[in-house]
Amino acid sequence: MTGTADRLPDIEVEIPARPEYVGVVRHLMGAVARLAHHSPEFVENAKLAGSEATTNAVMLNGRAGSTDRIAVRALLGERNLEIQVADRGDLAAVDEPPSDPSATPASGFEGGLSLPLLEGLVDELAIEAREGGGNVVHMTLIRDVEEEPT
């Protein structure tokens, strides 16, 4: 864990890249947001953003045949929450069939909704290359100015 004088210590977890662990990240993000007295709506947004990004990471790892774990980090600021989710996948290979089908949902799902949802949900969204291969998704949720801590 790391932290600075004006920020709570970061929270970092690693989960197996499997669908059944996405809920673990979701509930953790909700708990982290509640720590900072964010509003119920903010908490729900944090849960959804963490869940979406982790789902994408699980899918990307599965398609790449990676058994690496998904790294999730939450950085709590006074007025914001940054969530980072790191995978070992290849964004260019999203249309290829998964090498480990058990790690991803059955075929036939209608995809393509995650990115529009994330873009509408978080205040800042960026994807950068991860050292050693893969991606890191950075998402920042900012508390509304008129929103007072509960």
Added chain:
Amino acid sequence: MPALPGFPYTPAVNLDVETTEKDGKSVVSLRGEIDVYTAPRLRQTLIDLVEGGATDIVVDMERVDFLDSTGLGVLVGGLKRVKDKDGTMKLVANQDRILKIFDITGLSKVFPMFGSLDEALGS
């Protein structure tokens, strides 16, 4: 869902799916969380209904605590399947956290949405 290697239990699926017939419509009542792990259960239910001849489906999400893009994708897939059979699929949702997701993705204009099951059945 299979048990995990080295794990003595089958991981719990936090989504209850119940199918009933009401007023000539197939009602799928959901309770719990719809995500990448639980969505296959809903997907299979919708496939079974359409393949079994159901053409008027109502998906009741009043007791859904969480919905993500995987769940949305399953609903879109179900809508396509039932429309291919000239059927309809209506959604019941009244929680802001669920409605917001449909608004962000524009899907609130794609699905007929109702605030209660009675409204959906009476439409």
